[in-house]
Amino acid sequence: MGHAYDATYTTHLLRWTNGVPQDLGTAHTGASGVNTQGDVVGTITTGDDPAGTGWRYHGGEFSPLPGLTAQAESYPSAINADGAVAGVSSLGSITVPVVWSTDGSVRRLALLPGDTSGWANDIDDDGTLVGFSSGASGEHAVRWLPDGTVERLQEVNPAHSSTAVAIRNGSVLGQDIPGIGVTSSLLWRAGATDPEQLSNGTPQAVNARGAVVELTVPDAKLWLTEPDGTVRSLPTDTTPYATGGVTALTDDGVAYGHWNSTPVSWDCRPPVSAP
Template sequence: MTRTIPNSLLAGLTAGVLTATLGAPGVATAATRPRSATLCTSRPLPMPADVTHGEAWAIDPVGRFVAGRGLRVTGNGSEELLLLWDGPRVSVLPADPSRRVAAVNRYGVVVGSAFVDGAYRPWRYRGGRWEWLPVPATVSQAWPAGINARGDVVGHGSVEESESALPLLWPVDRPGTVEAVGGVATGAAQEIFDDGTIVGTSAGATTLTAWVRRPDGRIDPLTAPGTTRTWLRAAQGDWAVGGAGPAEDQAPIRWNLRTGAPLPVHPGLPAVRDVNARGAVLGDRAVDRDGRLVPLPGAVPGAVTVNAWAIADNGTIVGSLNGSTLRPVRWTGC
């Protein structure tokens, strides 16, 4: 599914509240691998012949397109590249190294941000062409976070006058336009579904509230027992994942978006990265499938660190293995 790169959602959000939560990487504990998960394997994603390092950041819901970055070492140093995988084929996207991937949809449209002239600017790559996305006059910089199959994009912008953030929507059927997400005054929009459902987090001076905005405009908070503080990390289908509780005692949580009911996450998964339409919850080193924790193997020789970022609806997971080199990886059967 669409996925945000590390910390891209965090910049510019008010009072630093989201920085401590949405950007905090998980440290999943290992568990004995269940017998039913013995086919869980990892394989390196192919890279161009002259690219030595890389990592995968985003995968579309179908599991066909993967987006990430690579590093090419030259006689004059190194060059950072954006990479797009279409099944077994990999392409280098011509771009400056300031660009960072946020999400990719099932048609290979990629969105992200770039640091230009002292500010982050939102961009879209489709059909072999780059284009800048517009930002409101009140916004100093902006970051996309999610894209649906139609090509609608959501994210957030930084409003410096009020030191807050504004959830944003770039509708594909109105090119060159951007609008605030109706009914949500502050915070960030994280994902947009094909039916127009949007999910995100509102941020106050000391509070966070996860929410879902229905296609009819109704906004429902995503709550958790024992706390008024919730935040959202990712969503797909009928599911969303995030956390609840104060910053010093956060608990990962999964919500059923049809009912709004909060559900526990496996205790061996202390932080969450992503969720797919089947409700499988991804941490940085393991996946929770219906209460069964499956550690992600490091099958590339020399790998010492597993770092997963996104999961597709068919169960394919992408991320990286970091050992003697940083390699982009796809996990299947987990």
């Protein structure tokens, strides 16, 4: 999923199936997630009004994803294979993590004790969600079990802030955020309590095997690391600025994202030996 501009600079929502783009129109933009069935979620903002209204595309039709109240905004982040959606509902400066069921109903997610806001960034196919809970002590990576129970994820340094950005098959990808200094990627493997601290930079994507993509600093390069430690470079250009990004990594090793403003894929699957 993504978008393109026509000759009048109007934004079109696009969905690719087996590399073939489909134009889903101009009324719904701001796509933020897609599942294996091709369902898409995103947020509409209209004109000069920054308020967001979430939407879901399923079965050839768009439907709204409401906020917790009639006045609240809604910002979906991700959708799982069953059609459940992770995101946030906000009213003023308060953002509350939520999950939308397949029927479009919205449910508020619990925060850590004493916290006042948070965000649900991703949802696994079993209904587990990840994101952060925020309060006086900063932001802290959390996981919500399918029954809604909130758990703080172990951090490499409890004095730092942290967030969880993606989950696949129980493996959680996140980020350590010191008050001063360089951020680094974190990986909580399925079943593990303590995170692995990966490279300095920004986490991009994780797949069901626990392979991860990171955008490292200061070189601003994309790297895919396999569970066995094998590292592959995802080439972009040679400028010192981050012009490439990855939004999804398939279980067999194909990364999807952008290179400058061009949608691209990187095929990192191992070569098939001839019989």
